[in-house]
Structures are given as structure tokens and as C-alpha cells.
Amino acid sequence: MKVLVVDDEKDVQTLFEQRFRKEIKSGELRFDFAFSGEEALTYLNQHEQEAVLILSDINMPGMSGLDLLDQIKKKYHKPPPVVMMITAYGDAENYNTAKQLGADDFLTKPVDFTALKEKLKTIS
Amino acid sequence: MKSFIKISLLLLLPFFAKAQSKEKELDSLHAALKYSANDTVKMLTLFGLNRYYVETNRDSAMYHIEKAIAIAYKINQPLWVAGFLLNKSYLIQKQSNYSLSFKLCNEALAIIQDKKNEKGAYIPPDDEFAADVEKFRISRKVGVFHQLGNTYRGAGNPEKAIEYFKKVILIQEEIKSKYGNVTANMNIGSIYFSMEKLDSALIYSNRALKNANSTGGWKTYLGNILVNIGYIYLKRGSLDSAKTYFKNAIFVSNQQNNLQGEISSNNAMADLFEKLNQTDSMLIYASKALRLGYQLKAAPSISTSTNLIASAWKMKGNADSALVYLTIAKTLSDSLNKDRIDKINQFQNSNFEEQMRLEKAAQESVASKNKIRTIGLITGLGLLSILAFVFYRNNKQKQKANLVLEETLTNLKSTQSQLIQSEKMASLGELTAGIAHEIQNPLNFVNNFSEVNTELIDEMKEELKAGKTEDAISLADDIKANNEKIAFHGKRADSIVKGMLQHSRSGGGQKEPTDINNLLDECMRLSFHGMRAKDKSFNAKTDTSFDSSLSTINIVSQEIGRVFLNLFTNSFYSVMQKKKELDENYSPVVSATTQKEGNTVKIIVRDNGNGIPQKVIDKIFQPFFTTKPTGEGTGLGLSMSYDIITKGHAGELKVETKEGEFAQFTIILPV
Numbered sequence: 148m149k150v151l152v153v154d155d156e157k158d159v160q161t162l163f164e165q166r167f168r169k170e171i172k173s174g175e176l177r178f179d180f181a182f183s184g185e186e187a188l189t190y191l192n193q194h195e196q197e198a199v200l201i202l203s204d205i206n207m208p209g210m211s212g213l214d215l216l217d218q219i220k221k222k223y224h225k226p227p228p229v230v231m232m233i234t235a236y237g238d239a240e241n242y243n244t245a246k247q248l249g250a251d252d253f254l255t256k257p258v259d260f261t262a263l264k265e266k267l268k269t270i271s
Numbered sequence: 272m273k274s275f276i277k278i279s280l281l282l283l284l285p286f287f288a289k290a291q292s293k294e295k296e297l298d299s300l301h302a303a304l305k306y307s308a309n310d311t312v313k314m315l316t317l318f319g320l321n322r323y324y325v326e327t328n329r330d331s332a333m334y335h336i337e338k339a340i341a342i343a344y345k346i347n348q349p350l351w352v353a354g355f356l357l358n359k360s361y362l363i364q365k366q367s368n369y370s371l372s373f374k375l376c377n378e379a380l381a382i383i384q385d386k387k388n389e390k391g392a393y394i395p396p397d398d399e400f401a402a403d404v405e406k407f408r409i410s411r412k413v414g415v416f417h418q419l420g421n422t423y424r425g426a427g428n429p430e431k432a433i434e435y436f437k438k439v440i441l442i443q444e445e446i447k448s449k450y451g452n453v454t455a456n457m458n459i460g461s462i463y464f465s466m467e468k469l470d471s472a473l474i475y476s477n478r479a480l481k482n483a484n485s486t487g488g489w490k491t492y493l494g495n496i497l498v499n500i501g502y503i504y505l506k507r508g509s510l511d512s513a514k515t516y517f518k519n520a521i522f523v524s525n526q527q528n529n530l531q532g533e534i535s536s537n538n539a540m541a542d543l544f545e546k547l548n549q550t551d552s553m554l555i556y557a558s559k560a561l562r563l564g565y566q567l568k569a570a571p572s573i574s575t576s577t578n579l580i581a582s583a584w585k586m587k588g589n590a591d592s593a594l595v596y597l598t599i600a601k602t603l604s605d606s607l608n609k610d611r612i613d614k615i616n617q618f619q620n621s622n623f624e625e626q627m628r629l630e631k632a633a634q635e636s637v638a639s640k641n642k643i644r645t646i647g648l649i650t651g652l653g654l655l656s657i658l659a660f661v662f663y664r665n666n667k668q669k670q671k672a673n674l675v676l677e678e679t680l681t682n683l684k685s686t687q688s689q690l691i692q693s694e695k696m697a698s699l700g701e702l703t704a705g706i707a708h709e710i711q712n713p714l715n716f717v718n719n720f721s722e723v724n725t726e727l728i729d730e731m732k733e734e735l736k737a738g739k740t741e742d743a744i745s746l747a748d749d750i751k752a753n754n755e756k757i758a759f760h761g762k763r764a765d766s767i768v769k770g771m772l773q774h775s776r777s778g779g780g781q782k783e784p785t786d787i788n789n790l791l792d793e794c795m796r797l798s799f800h801g802m803r804a805k806d807k808s809f810n811a812k813t814d815t816s817f818d819s820s821l822s823t824i825n826i827v828s829q830e831i832g833r834v835f836l837n838l839f840t841n842s843f844y845s846v847m848q849k850k851k852e853l854d855e856n857y858s859p860v861v862s863a864t865t866q867k868e869g870n871t872v873k874i875i876v877r878d879n880g881n882g883i884p885q886k887v888i889d890k891i892f893q894p895f896f897t898t899k900p901t902g903e904g905t906g907l908g909l910s911m912s913y914d915i916i917t918k919g920h921a922g923e924l925k926v927e928t929k930e931g932e933f934a935q936f937t938i939i940l941p942v
Binding site for chain 1: 712715716811812
């Protein structure tokens with residue numbers, strides 16, 4: 148399963164690669180990274196249908212995670228990828244907006260990777 | 272009788288005989304009288320002769336003034352008649368006939384009050400009012416009041432006399448006469464002296480002296496003034512000063528042909544020597560005064576001199592001589608007193624009605640004018656009192672308002688400091704959400720990398736157990752790298768919290784070397800996330816262009832940070848508003864730039880938002896000015912920023928903007 152992680156924090160890449168090193172080693176999961184909403188859209192355009200799961204931060208300069216979510220859900224629907232929002236803001240408003248826009252799940256930072264792994268298992 | 276010298280003078284027309292000696296003056300006057308066919312010239316000459324003789328030979332003076340009056344009538348010059356009547360009044364007063372003296376004054380006044388008499392009035396070309404016949408006429412009043420002052424003084428009413436002399440000075444000031452008054456001041460001075468008011472006496476006498484010295488034509492009475500001042504010093508016990516004044520008085524009086532003055536000053540000298548117990552000198556001066564007194568036929572002076580001589584002989588122990596002079600003096604003074612008392616009674620009793628009648632007549636001649644004046648005056652007074660009332664009320668209200676204002680000001684000052692604090696707290700509040708996000712991000716790494724490290728350490732142990740040293744080392748490298756990340760993000764969280772605390776702290780920060788690029792970047796992120804926290808739909812592109820050659824500069828970082836946060840918050844707010852209006856067709860951009868320029872650092876915060884309307888551009892740095900809706904902004908952000916940059920850091924804060932297009936704030940800080 149291919150996962151696209153979108154976050155403006157570059158260290159996220161190292162973190163995911165380490166956290167999922169076993170899954171990456173075993174080929175169970177493959178990760179790609181985009182550091183802004185725009186970059187993520189470009190990636191999706193180039194690699195259509197490759198990413199099954201998108202993990203996106205909400206608060207990013209430029210295009211926000213929610214904008215990205217909106218775009219993905221409107222344009223990439225064959226089959227639409229699973230989109231999980233990861234944000235530092237765990238408030239109800241953010242959650243509701245994300246859900247309204249079609250987010251499949253909603254995680255808060257700091258990310259609980261054990262829980263994330265469980266969720267990934269159910270998808271794949 | 273050691274009374275103060277009696278000086279009563281008449282002041283009428285300036286008649287100058289500047290450079291001429293007194294003898295020459297007399298010759299030329301007689302010559303003019305003899306050869307002139309012109310009545311006006313004759314009249315003026317007769318007047319000149321009157322003035323020449325007035326203090327030396329009063330019979331001659333009277334003779335000439337009577338003739339002058341006759342000519343003035345003949346050539347129809349009522350204003351001159353009036354003037355001459357006053358001269359006559361003076362001479363009459365000197366004979367102690369106060370009732371007649373008073374009557375003449377009133378006659379003169381009636382003429383002067385009548386405006387008709389201005390017509391065809393002759394004014395000498397060298398008169399100071401040659402160009403203004405009305406002023407010329409009014410200036411005649413000076414003579415009336417002056418003479419009235421003299422008359423009242425002679426008649427034993429010094430208060431009334433002072434009143435009239437002061438009126439003289441007042442009128443002269445009113446018509447702006449260029450001649451400072453000599454004789455009125457002198458007379459007031461001498462009256463105050465006789466009332467024992469020495470300070471007032473000295474003030475007026477000195478004024479007279481000053482004016483006499485500065486206005487050329489009035490030196491005649493210099494001697495009298497000097498005598499007066501000398502007496503003031505004598506009374507105060509400054510005998511040396513008194514002596515100097517008296518000596519000068521004798522000299523000047525003689526020079527000015529002022530016989531009365533010469534007598535007075537000689538008597539004054541005798542007075543002084545009596546105090547010094549120098550009886551010989553006393554006799555010399557008193558005898559001289561006596562001789563001159565007989566020449567002038569001035570009974571009061573003769574009496575004074577005789578008394579002085581008598582007392583000198585008495586002091587010398589020569590009782591016989593003393594008795595002789597004392598007897599003469601007593602006889603003289605008795606008759607003088609009797610005569611004086613009679614005449615005063617006459618003046619006070621028989622002339623009361625006449626006085627009233629004359630005053631009435633004088634008033635009637637100007638009745639209509641007075642009536643208008645009175646009405647005007649009453650109206651004026653009415654208006655004045657209304658005005659006064661209005662002003663009073665205004666003033667009261669102002670005072671009340673002032674109290675309220677002062678209170679309000681005090682309140683405002685405390686409110687302002689509270690507001691500044693709450694501005695800090697408000698911007699902190701706006702940022703709290705942003706800060707939370709900023710902290711959660713590093714925490715995310717700290718927590719997760721530490722967990723990863725725990726796992727990696729377990730793995731490493733297994734590899735080591737299995738003897739796979741290479742793999743173990745590679746794992747150790749990963750652990751180390753992760754640990755560095757933990758430390759990095761830990762510090763990041765730390766600096767965010769510190770920044771937040773600093774932001775809420777009030778002032779007092781120390782300047783320390785600060786990486787301006789870092790601070791600007793941090794503030795931009797904080798502000799951006801703060802905005803996002805408030806409005807989830809918000810987004811904006813952020814551009815940074817930092818001059819990497821910038822080393823640290825000395826600033827109070829929390830203060831400058833506050834400025835940056837403010838500028839960014841404004842920028843993000845502005846682009847957010849514009850986005851709401853334009854939506855799809857607009858891409859908000861906020862940029863931050865640093866540049867080193869010589870000895871300064873330039874920091875530019877720019878947005879492509881709505882800009883600032885030209886009409887408020889001057890106000891944006893004023894406290895409490897805000898364009899945000901009520902409750903959204905305190906209006907203190909930019910004013911605080913301005914103070915921080917200009918006052919706190921000797922820098923500049925400038926703004927450039929185009930309404931609807933952009934706003935750009937430039938900070939210039941010295942390195």
C-alpha cells in the first residue's frame with residue numbers, strides 16, 4: 148500500500164520512515180512525502196491512483212490540508228483515496244469541517260503511531 | 272511754620288525757550304509786543320510775559336494775562352480765553368482767593384467743553400496737536416483740572432486736589448500727549464509728603480523729575496521738585512542726600528528764573544542746617560530766602576524764613592533777636608492764617624451754590640453730548656454686566672469641566688496603561704492557538720522519536736546478541752540522529768514557550784544580540800498559525816527573503832518580536848478580509864524580507880491585502896486608532912510598535928501603501 152504524507156515539517160519524513168521501518172522493509176507499506184498542499188496535488192497528478200492513503204497535516208502555509216482534502220475528494224474519485232487528517236488542533240470545528248469535506252479519519256498531534264498502525268491495518 | 276514748601280503751579284501751554292537765556296527771552300518778548308501789529312502774536316507775547324513773571328512778579332503776571340484775555344476775546348479765540356482764565360485763576364489762587372479761582376476754572380471749563388469753540392481756533396504750528404483741533408481743545412482740560420487741583424489744595428482739601436491732579440495725568444495719557452506730566456506729578460508728590468506718605472511722595476516726585484528732565488520745556492519747576500525730594504530724604508534722616516538735592520534746587524531755580532523755587536530751596540537749606548545745629552549757615556540761607564520772599568511778596572515764604580531766623584537766634588542764645596523775628600513771624604502768620612481762614616470759609620460757604628450752578632452750567636453746555644454718553648454708558652454697562660455674567664457662568668462651567676477633565680485624564684492614563692497591557696494579552700490570546708499548534712508539532716517529534724529510539728535500542732540489543740556488530744552500529748547511528756532531533760524539537764518548544772512568556776511580560780527587557788531572521792521567521796509562523804487557529808478557512812502564501820549575511824543585532828527581542836507579530840497579524844488580517852471579498856480571484860501573499868544596508872538593517876513586511884486608505888494613513892500610528900470592527904482590535908498595536916522602534920531602538924517605522932493593492936511596512940534598525 149502506498150501512503151502519501153503531506154506536512155510542512157520536513158522531519159516528518161524521518162519520523163515516518165523510522166516508525167514504519169519494519170513495514171517499509173517488508174514492503175508492506177511504501178511512503179512518499181510532500182511538504183505542502185500544492186506539492187501534494189502535483190504528486191497526485193503525476194502518480195494518479197498510486198497513493199491509496201493520504202495522511203495530511205491541516206495547518207500549512209499556502210494551501211491548507213483542508214483545501215487539499217477538498218480538491219482530492221472532488222477530483223480524484225476513481226477510487227477516491229482514503230484521506231486522514233493529522234492536526235495539532237483537535238477541536239470540534241476542525242474535526243467537523245474535515246468530516247464534512249470527506250475526511251476518512253481525523254488524528255491529532257502528537258501522533259499515536261500504534262493507533263495509526265491499527266487504522267492502516269483495517270484499510271489494507 | 273516749618274511747613275512744607277507750597278508749590279502750586281499752573282500748567283497750560285508748552286512754551287519753549289530752550290536755548291535762550293531768561294534775559295534774552297524777556298527782551299525779545301517785549302520787542303515783539305512793541306513792534307507786532309498782529310493780534311495773535313501780541314496775544315501770545317502777552318501770554319509769554321505772563322509765564323515769565325508768574326513766579327517772580329505776580330502783579331506783572333496778572334497785568335499781562337488780563338491784556339491777553341482781552342485780545343483773545345477780541346479776535347474770537349474762546350479756547351485761548353479759557354486758557355488765560357486759568358492762568359488768572361492761578362494768580363488769584365496765589366492770593367488765597369479760592370472762590371474766585373474756582374469760578375474762573377468753571378468758566379474756562381464751560382468754554383472748553385463746547386465743541387463749537389473748535390471752529391477757527393488758532394493752534395500754534397509747534398503744538399503737539401497742531402493737526403487735531405479736537406485733541407487740542409480736549410488738551411485744554413488738562414489746564415482746568417490742574418488749576419482745580421491747585422485751588423482745592425490751597426483751600427485745604429488735599430484729597431480732592433490729588434484727585435484732580437491724577438485726572439490731569441489721565442487725560443494726558445488719554446490724548447497721548449507726548450509730554451510726560453511734570454507739575455501734576457510734582458504736586459501729587461508734595462501733597463503726599465504733607466500727608467506723610469513718604470513712599471508715594473517719592474514715587475510721584477521722581478516721576479516729575481524724570482519728566483522734567485526728558486521734556487525740555489518744563490525745567491522751570493525742576494528746583495521745586497528737587498526741594499520736594501530733598502525734604503523726603505530729610506524726613507527719612509538721609510541728611511547728605513537732602514543737602515545735595517537742596518543745593519541743586521537752589522542752583523537750578525536760579526538758572527530757570529524760578530524765584531519761588533529759589534526761596535523754597537533756601538528755606539529748605541536753613542531747615543537742614545537747623546537739624547545739623549549749624550546756626551550760622553542756617554541764618555545765611557534763611558536771610559536770603561527772606562530777602563527773596565519780600566521781592567516776590569510771598570507772605571507764606573516770608574513767614575517761614577522769619578521763623579527760621581528766629582529759631583536760629585534762639586539756638587545761638589540770642590533771645591532778643593529771636594524775640595524780634597518771632598514777633599514778626601507771629602504777626603505775619605496770624606494775619607496769613609486769618610486771611611486764609613476767612614477766604615476758605617468764603618469759598619466753602621458762599622460759593623457752594625455758585626459752584627453747583629457753574630458745574631451745572633458747564634454740564635448743560637454739553638448736556639446732549641453727555642446724555643448720549645450716559646445712554647451709551649448705561650447700555651455699555653448693561654452689556655458689560657451681561658457679558659460679565661456670561662463669562663462668569665462660562666468660567667464656572669469651565670472650572671467644573673476642568674475638574675471633570677482632570678479626573679477623566681487621570682482615569683484615561685490608568686486606562687491607557689491597562690489597555691497597553693490588555694493589548695499584549697489580546698495579541699497573546701490571538702496567538703495562543705497558534706502557539707499550541709507550534710508546540711504540538713515539536714512535541715510530536717519528541718514523543719515519537721523517543722519511542723522510536725526505545726524500539727531501536729531493543730533492536731540493537733538483539734543485533735548485538737546475534738553478534739551483528741555492523742547492524743548494531745547502524746542502529747546506534749539512527750538512535751543518535753533521532754536523539755539530535757529530539758533535542759532540536761525540545762529546544763524549539765522551549766523557545767516558543769519562552770517567547771510567549773516574554774510577550775506577556777511588561778517591558779524592562781534587556782537588549783541582547785538576536786538573530787533577526789530567526790525572530791522574523793518565528794513571528795511570521797506564530798502569527799500565521801494564530802490566524803489559522805481563529806479562522807480555519809483562512810490561508811495565505813508566505814514568502815521569505817532573508818539576507819543571510821546578517822549577523823546578530825542588539826535588540827530587545829520580545830519588544831521587536833511584538834512589533835513583528837503586530838505587523839504580520841495586520842497583514843494576515845488584511846489579506847483575509849480581501850479574500851472574503853474576492854474569493855477565487857485572489858491569492859493572498861504575505862512576505863518578509865531582511866536586507867543589510869550599511870550600518871542599518873531593513874526589515875520589510877508586505878502584504879497584497881486591502882492596503883490603507885489615504886485618509887487614515889496619518890492616523891495609523893496614533894493610539895486607539897483602528898479600522899477593525901469594535902472588539903476586534905484595541906488600536907494600540909501600531910502605536911506601540913512605533914514607540915518600540917523609534918523610542919526604544921532609535922529606528923524608523925515607515926509605511927507605503929496603495930489602497931486595494933498592498934501595504935508595506937519598513938523597519939530600519941541601526942546595527
